Amino acid sequence: MLNKVLTLSIMVIFAFSMIAFAGDKPEYVGASKCKSCHKAEKNGAQFPKWSERKHSKAYETLKTDDAKKKAEVMDVKDPLKDEKCLSCHTTAYGAKNLAKSYKIEEGVTCEACHGAGSMYKKSSIMKDHKKSVEAGMFAKADEKVCANCHKKDTPGHDGKFTTYEKEVKKIAHPVPTENDRRKK
DSSP: OHHHHHHHHHHHHHHHHHHHHHHTSOOBOOTHHHHTTSOOGGGTOHHHHHHTSGGGGHHHHTTSHHHHHHHHHTTOSOTTTOHHHHHHHSSSTTOSOBOTTOOGGGOSOHHHHHOOOTTTOSHHHHTBHHHHHHTTOOSSOOHHHHHTTOOTTOTTOOOOOOOHHHHHHHTOOOOOGGGOOOBO
16 A cells, blocks of 8 residues: 555656656747847847848748749758758747747747747846856857758758858847846
8 A cells, every 4th residue: 555655656746747847848939029128229139130131031932933943953842831941941840849929930030049938038037148048048059050951952052151150240130238238
């Protein structure tokens, strides 16, 4: 009897710990959740900069005739449904940890470079750089992250990506030093 109670108790504790652990996995929340804090010019206007650039339109490009031609070369029937296209033209394709606010149509978002944002999106965390990194934010994507999609050998793609050093400058979006409220 004691063994059964002990076994049941261990199983209950294990089940609750698994539920708690599952809740600790960060979710992809989508660029719309970043917008409210990252749109102001005084803070670097990261959201407007992103929305004016190609990453924000990456999903939309899959609807074009050009995408259909590239899809043929890659033996893809529908670029809007195929992993070969969606894995690079969206953020978190195939991930299960998606918040309700996540929208595939947003293309390649902040979270493609900075990681799933649910754990660090609060301003109380974002104001402290150390806390935001501890909560799962990547301060900056490295060359390996970019190389996952920006390959020179993708069939049908012209390889306009030159070098990481040159390309990362094109998407730079720093917080102006004089307005940086983050604790370092």
